[in-house]
Amino acid sequence: MKEKKGIILTGAVVGIIAVLLVKFGNPQNMGFCIACFIRDISGALGFHRAAVVQYLRPEVMGLVLGAFLMAYGNKEFNSKGGSSPFTRFILGIIVMIGALIFLGCPLRMVLRIAGGDLNAIVGLVGFVLGIGLGIVFLNKGFNLKRSYRLSMAEGFAFPIVNVLLIILLLTAPTLLFFSEKGPGSMSAPILLSLAAGLIVGSLAQRTRLCMVGGIRDLILFKDTYLISGFITIILFALIGNIALGYFKLGFASQPVAHGDALWNFLGMVLCGWGSVLLGGCPLRQLILAGEGNTDSAIAVIGMLVGAAIAHNFKLASSPKGPTPQGQIAVIICFVILGLIAYLNSEMATHKKKGDVSIG
Numbered sequence: 001m002k003e004k005k006g007i008i009l010t011g012a013v014v015g016i017i018a019v020l021l022v023k024f025g026n027p028q029n030m031g032f033c034i035a036c037f038i039r040d041i042s043g044a045l046g047f048h049r050a051a052v053v054q055y056l057r058p059e060v061m062g063l064v065l066g067a068f069l070m071a072y073g074n075k076e077f078n079s080k081g082g083s084s085p086f087t088r089f090i091l092g093i094i095v096m097i098g099a100l101i102f103l104g105c106p107l108r109m110v111l112r113i114a115g116g117d118l119n120a121i122v123g124l125v126g127f128v129l130g131i132g133l134g135i136v137f138l139n140k141g142f143n144l145k146r147s148y149r150l151s152m153a154e155g156f157a158f159p160i161v162n163v164l165l166i167i168l169l170l171t172a173p174t175l176l177f178f179s180e181k182g183p184g185s186m187s188a189p190i191l192l193s194l195a196a197g198l199i200v201g202s203l204a205q206r207t208r209l210c211m212v213g214g215i216r217d218l219i220l221f222k223d224t225y226l227i228s229g230f231i232t233i234i235l236f237a238l239i240g241n242i243a244l245g246y247f248k249l250g251f252a253s254q255p256v257a258h259g260d261a262l263w264n265f266l267g268m269v270l271c272g273w274g275s276v277l278l279g280g281c282p283l284r285q286l287i288l289a290g291e292g293n294t295d296s297a298i299a300v301i302g303m304l305v306g307a308a309i310a311h312n313f314k315l316a317s318s319p320k321g322p323t324p325q326g327q328i329a330v331i332i333c334f335v336i337l338g339l340i341a342y343l344n345s346e347m348a349t350h351k352k353k354g355d356v357s358i359g
Contacts, residue, residue, distance in 0.1 A: 003207075007225060010203040011232025017196045018111050018233070019240030021059070024188035028246055028255035029115040031237075032059060032200070033108035034282035035099035036256075038300070039307035039316075040184050041165075044176045047308035050316075052182025056169045058190050060286065061162040062197015067205040067290030068159040069198075076205075079155025081294030084144035087340060088295055091278050092285075092302020093309065094333045098270030099282070100307065100316040101326050102126075103257055106211035106281045109268065110230050112257065114237035116249035122261045126268035131215045133269070134276025134341075138220075141346025142277065147295055155292030158300075166194065183256055201287060210284035212275040256319065263322040266330050273337055 018031025030036060036053075043054030071077040099105045102123050104112060109127065112120035134142075168175065169190065179185040187193065203209070207229065214226030241247040251259050258264070275281045278299050280288065285303075288296035310316040315326040342348055 004225060004228060007207040007209065007229040008232050010207045010209055011229040012236045013203060014200055014209075014229075015114070015233040015236030015238075016240055017200060018237050019244060019246070021188045021193065021196055022246065023244055024192055025186055026188050026193075027183045027186045029112045029117060030104075030108060030183065030256060031111060032283075033104050033111070034060070034063075034286060035096055035105035035303065035307075036103075036108060036183070038096070038282070038303050039100065039311070040179075042304050042307040043184065043311070044178065046177055047304065048311035049177075050311040051184075052179050053184040053311070054177040054179045055184045055187055056165060056176055057187070058166065058169065058194040059197040059200075061166050062194045062199075063201035063204070063283070063286045064159055064162045064197075064290040066198040066201025066203075067287040068201075068292075070202040070205040071291040074206075077155065077292045079150045079152050079292040079294070080147045081150050081154065081298070083147040083295045084344070085295060085298045087144060087344070088278060088299045089302040089305075090336065091274050091340065092299040092304075093306035094337060095271050095274040095278065095282065095299075096303040096306030097310055097315055097326075097329055097333055098267045098272075098274060100310045101267030101322055101330055102264050102271065103317050103319075105283070106268075106271065106275070107233075107283050110211070110234050111237055112254070114234045115241050115254075116247045117254040117257055118249070118251045119254060119257050119259055119261070119264050122264045123268040126265035127211075127272040128215055130269035130272025130274075131212060131276050132219065133273045135216060135219055137341040137345050138276065142341055142344055144277075144279075144295075144344060147293070150294060152292075154294055158289045158294070158297040201290060204283065204287050205291065208284075209287075210280045212272065212281040213284065215272075216276060258317055258319050258321045260317075260321045263317065263327065263330070267317075267322075270330055270333055270337070273341075274333075277337070277341060 021031035037057035040055040044056040217223040
């Protein structure tokens with residue numbers, strides 16, 4: 001019961017902070033969005049040139065460093081990696097493409113629900129289905145193999161990169177690209193955003209907050225621990241949105257969203273399925289990377305590259321809806337996900353052994 005109180009408190013804090021970040025400048029229903037923020041960082045570093053989504057989001061660096069400080073302080077920092085790194089890199093790309101088709105990660109999905117965006121309900125249905133597909137392969141023995149203990153320097157590398165990004169933002173912003181209009185131009189003050197990330201990152205590390213894990217555990221084990229955190233996020237963000245006048249119920253004209261139900265659904269199926277295979281949602285990957293898990297750091301780099309691919313090749317959706325290129329990309333990604341899921345499961349392993357014995 002004590003642990004349950006901890007994740008409920010975390011959910012309340014995340015919901016309140018998300019709304020406050022909007023009040024102080026972030027785009028509406030985007031107090032936190034891991035996919036959107038990594039996309040903005042990709043643009044700020046010049047990896048893509050979509051002028052409306054370029055900003056070095058301090059929230060992301062705060063999440064990583066908050067998790068690092070909490071893990072290190074509690075002697076939970078563990079430098080490890082080597083579990084199918086290139087596969088994880090590809091999965092990171094795919095998860096990002098799915099999220100940018102929907103226009104939001106799982107965390108933003110629940111924040112959109114709390115803001116009255118009914119398109120996010122469609123996304124949630126797809127997300128649950130995607131997690132269900134992932135569970136099917138988990139039950140068939142899907143495994144990206146074990147990770148190995150690495151040097152402390154390897155585990156420190158990703159948090160150090162995030163420190164350097166903060167220094168770059170504060171001391172040499174002219175080296176970066178910044179949006180002058182659109183979502184990338186809308187941001188809370190740097191120190192407030194960084195503090196928000198540090199608080200949420202530390203709490204998420206302690207409670208293992210993860211949307212994918214919450215739904216997965218509910219389906220597999222009837223365990224409501226993780227999902228209770230996200231229910232609390234919705235509740236407190238809803239209260240905050242109503243109090244500040246941000247709540248708007250409906251499908252049409254929602255902020256940084258589109259109303260194409262099919263592709264909202266399929267985008268989140270892709271995001272949910274890929275996240276299960278990775279072992280956690282984009283938020284969880286950032287937290288694990290802060291704890292020293294280089295496999296998760298590789299997944300985050302995959303998301304960074306995925307954002308660049310999505311915008312350089314016009315795969316990402318806009319408020320007008322998905323692009324034809326994006327729709328084709330989703331279909332291709334489903335094929336790739338299916339191959340990754342099958343080839344890393346016991347089904348493929350048993351078949352290979354059977355073929356050898358017959359020969």
